[in-house]
Amino acid sequence: GAGVSQSPSNKVTEKGKDVELRCDPISGHTALYWYRQSLGQGLEFLIYFQGNSAPDKSGLPSDRFSAERTGGSVSTLTIQRTQQEDSAVYLCASSPGPNTEAFFGQGTRLTVV
């Protein structure tokens, strides 16, 4: 595809359920990022993948959050036992390499009820 694709675009889940959010980066981009944007808040860094290096997980808010990137392409962000404070827009971005221009997807709006 031409850009970063995220699915689903919207997700409503019950408190305590697990959710998986998917990101398809731009083909050939080695760097992939996940950010979270809560209502009225700035972008909060979650995790960064670069090539085959160990990911930078320093932004994950708790051990309920995890992410994988398979084959250096598609990434999945998993939130276990969701809480209401997890409600936010989750944004994925990719770039050709580290410290290069980043391109964002449209985001997944997660609502935990």
Added chain:
Amino acid sequence: KQEVTQIPAALSVPEGENLVLNCSFTDSAIYNLQWFRQDPGKGLTSLLLIQSSQREQTSGRLNASLDKSSGRSTLYIAASQPGDSATYLCAVAGGTSYGKLTFGQGTILTVHP
């Protein structure tokens, strides 16, 4: 830890005015600075990327400058239009936050006819 601040938080101008948005960062050891636009309910659109070795970049009515030593960047929008209304975000890459982008809180711009 890199911190990014954007001033003003909100700006309302009449159509046709030229305007300046400000971004400052605390760690000058950056690789680049990127300006984004975010429309309500949407993802981020990259506007301009300035490498650390550059002083400015231009795209159409947009001009971004970078003074790395003083930790400042400005985004100049000429002849503003109602379609320019959006949230503008700046983000820096590098320094102590290698790879990942650190964002400011954004400036909400409203251009009224």
